[in-house]
Structures are given as C-alpha cells and as structure tokens.
Amino acid sequence: MNSEKLILDGTRVAKSMNETLVERINQLSVRGILPCLATILVGDDPSSETYVRMKSSACKRLGIDSRRIHLNKATTTEELIAVIQQLNEDPQIHGILLQHPVPQHIDERAAFEAIQIEKDVDGVTMLGFAQNAFGVSSFPSCTPAAILAILDYYQIPIESKHAVIVGRSPILGKPVSLMLLNRNATVTICHSKTNNLPLIIGLADIVVAAVGKPAFIQGAWIKESAVVLDAGYNAGNIGDVDFDACHKKASAITPVPAGIGPVTIAMLLKHTVLAAEKSKITT
Numbered sequence: 164m165n166s167e168k169l170i171l172d173g174t175r176v177a178k179s180m181n182e183t184l185v186e187r188i189n190q191l192s193v194r195g196i197l198p199c200l201a202t203i204l205v206g207d208d209p210s211s212e213t214y215v216r217m218k219s220s221a222c223k224r225l226g227i228d229s230r231r232i233h234l235n236k237a238t239t240t241e242e243l244i245a246v247i248q249q250l251n252e253d254p255q256i257h258g259i260l261l262q263h264p265v266p267q268h269i270d271e272r273a274a275f276e277a278i279q280i281e282k283d284v285d286g287v288t289m290l291g292f293a294q295n296a297f298g299v300s301s302f303p304s305c306t307p308a309a310i311l312a313i314l315d316y317y318q319i320p321i322e323s324k325h326a327v328i329v330g331r332s333p334i335l336g337k338p339v340s341l342m343l344l345n346r347n348a349t350v351t352i353c354h355s356k357t358n359n360l361p362l363i364i365g366l367a368d369i370v371v372a373a374v375g376k377p378a379f380i381q382g383a384w385i386k387e388s389a390v391v392l393d394a395g396y397n398a399g400n401i402g403d404v405d406f407d408a409c410h411k412k413a414s415a416i417t418p419v420p421a422g423i424g425p426v427t428i429a430m431l432l433k434h435t436v437l438a439a440e441k442s443k444i445t446t
C-alpha cells in the first residue's frame with residue numbers, strides 16, 4: 164500500500180464483483196436456472212424497508228429474480244417459521260434473507276434457525292456461523308465477508324496485524340472477528356462492557372466499527388496509519404466512525420455511504436448465485 168491516504172471505495176469493489184457475476188448468471192440461464200433471492204421483512208421499520216428494497220433492486224439490475232415477502236408486525240414466531248419453511252421447500256428459491264431486526268416479540272434465533280443451510284446466503288444460522296468459524300463456509304455473513312473483500316481488493320495485509328473489532332453481534336462483530344482470526348490477524352473484540360476502549364483501539368492496525376452508534380469512534384483513539392472499516396449504518400447515512408477526524412489519522416478508511424454497504428449487497432448476490440449453482444448439482 165502506498166503512503167497516501169486511501170478512501171476504500173466500496174462502490175468500485177461491488178462493481179468488480181458484479182462484473183464477474185454476470186457471466187455466471189448467463190451460464191445458469193443456459194441451463195434454465197434463474198437465481199432467486201427471497202427477502203423477508205417483518206413490520207414496517209422504514210430503514211429496514213429501504214434496505215430490503217435496495218437488495219431486490221440490486222438483484223434486478225443483475226438479472227437475479229427476487230421475491231419480497233412483507234409480513235405484518237403482529238406476525239408470530241410460528242407464522243414466520245411457517246413462511247420460511249415454505250421457502251425452504253420451494254425449488255425456485257435459492258437464497259433466503261430474513262431482515263434483522265424482527266419485532267421484539269418474535270424469537271429471532273428460532274426464525275433464523277428455520278432457514279435451510281443450503282439457502283442461508285446471509286450466514287445467520289448456527290450451522291452457518293460454525294462453518295464460518297471453522298473457515299469452511301460457503302456463505303459467511305454478508306457484511307463480514309464484505310469487509311474482508313474490501314481489504315483483499317485493496318491488498319491490505321491482514322496476517323499478523325492487530326485487528327480491534329468494536330461490536331460482537333451474531334451477524335457482524337462476532338463473525339468478522341473469526342474471519343480475521345482465520346486470516347492470522349491478532350484479534351481483540353470489544354463490546355459495551357469493555358473498559359478502556361480508546362486505549363485498546365489505539366493499539367489497532369485494523370479497526371472494525373460495528374457498534375450502531377453514529378460517529379462513535381473518535382479520531383483521537385485511532386493509531387497513526389491504522390486502517391479503519393466502518394460497518395455502521397445509522398439514520399441519516401451516518402457511520403459508526405467520526406469520518407473526518409479518523410480520516411486524518413488513518414492510512415485507509417471506508418466512507419459511509421459507498422463503503423461497506425454496497426459490497427454487502429454484492430456479497431448477497433454472489434451467495435445467491437452460488438446457491439443456485441449448487442442447486443443444479445443436487446436437484
């Protein structure tokens with residue numbers, strides 16, 4: 164990497180991923196297979212509606228089919244699981260994405276577990292998580308995989324680097340920590356009960372912000388020349404990183420928007436295409 168400050172352009176990474184997908188989608192169509200992603204949204208949280216809409220319009224742009232399922236916020240866990248089971252049994256559906264978070268009264272873990280492993284394109288099941296932890300997953304969670312894809316695209320070394328991850332959620336902080344560990348980083352995972360957070364972040368060569376609090380990570384905490392990856396996506400398109408202050412210190416940083424978000428979506432499409440490719444072998 165050169166010594167200039169680098170803005171890690173997620174739109175560019177996503178574009179290059181999508182280009183390689185087009186050919187694979189064409190080859191599937193020759194065999195009469197149209198990859199299809201089902202998205203399930205429960206309730207009417209406006210930002211979740213936006214994400215789901217972005218996901219299905221990204222599918223459309225590439226020629227992937229999508230089925231959008233929008234359930235009432237009063238849906239029960241049992242009803243949601245029944246919908247997931249129907250999608251599991253439908254041979255035309257290759258991937259299932261249950262948008263997180265679901266309303267409080269629903270058992271989100273039980274719903275995630277209902278997704279058949281072959282269709283778990285967002286790596287949300289326990290089995291998918293475990294496969295990812297062992298480094299044998301076909302479908303690691305999309306945002307963690309996007310973070311690794313950005314580092315690899317820009318040839319940013321991971322091995323032997325100290326990565327500090329702020330956040331330990333099951334689809335973001337925890338899996339990205341394990342993926343960086345599998346790539347031989349030295350990993351520290353921080354969370355809401357962590358003491359001396361600024362001190363720990365100050366030791367990091369790579370910082371992953373996955374907190375869900377706008378502009379939470381301050382420039383003063385960042386070590387000179389660290390690489391900063393901002394997975395946060397808060398109301399008003401604001402990341403978890405104080406961009407201007409961190410940009411001054413970092414050697415490379417992802418912006419919000421146009422950082423990790425677009426690569427997450429490209430990863431979801433890639434996993435859906437792969438699920439479709441695998442389905443032709445088994446059916």
Ligand SMILES: NC(=O)C1=CN([C@@H]2O[C@H](COP(=O)(O)OP(=O)(O)OC[C@H]3O[C@@H](n4cnc5c(N)ncnc54)[C@H](OP(=O)(O)O)[C@@H]3O)[C@@H](O)[C@H]2O)C=CC1
Nearest residue numbers: 306330331332335354355356373374375394395396424427
């Ligand atoms: N770009 C994308 O594709 C995606 C973006 N996101 C965004 O990433 C962010 C995180 O999402 P998600 O992981 O689902 O969020 P969660 O709310 O599930 O997890 C947040 C994590 O941050 C930790 N945390 C909260 N406050 C602090 C604090 N003061 N100090 C240190 N750690 C803290 C929590 O700790 P504890 O475990 O102790 O509660 C928890 O582990 C959000 O902005 C979300 O919108 C999420 C998914 C995809």
Ligand SMILES: Nc1nc(=O)c2c([nH]1)NC[C@@H]1CN(c3ccc(C(=O)N[C@@H](CCC(=O)O)C(=O)O)cc3)C=[N+]21
Nearest residue numbers: 214261262263264285305396420421422424425427428
């Ligand atoms: N099961 C599950 N998997 C997820 O991956 C998941 C989820 N639930 N719940 C919500 C979060 C959020 N998320 C985003 C994806 C892309 C952008 C994205 O592409 N953002 C554009 C901005 C687009 C715009 O706002 O115009 C950008 O950053 O450039 C943002 C956020 C995925 N999530």
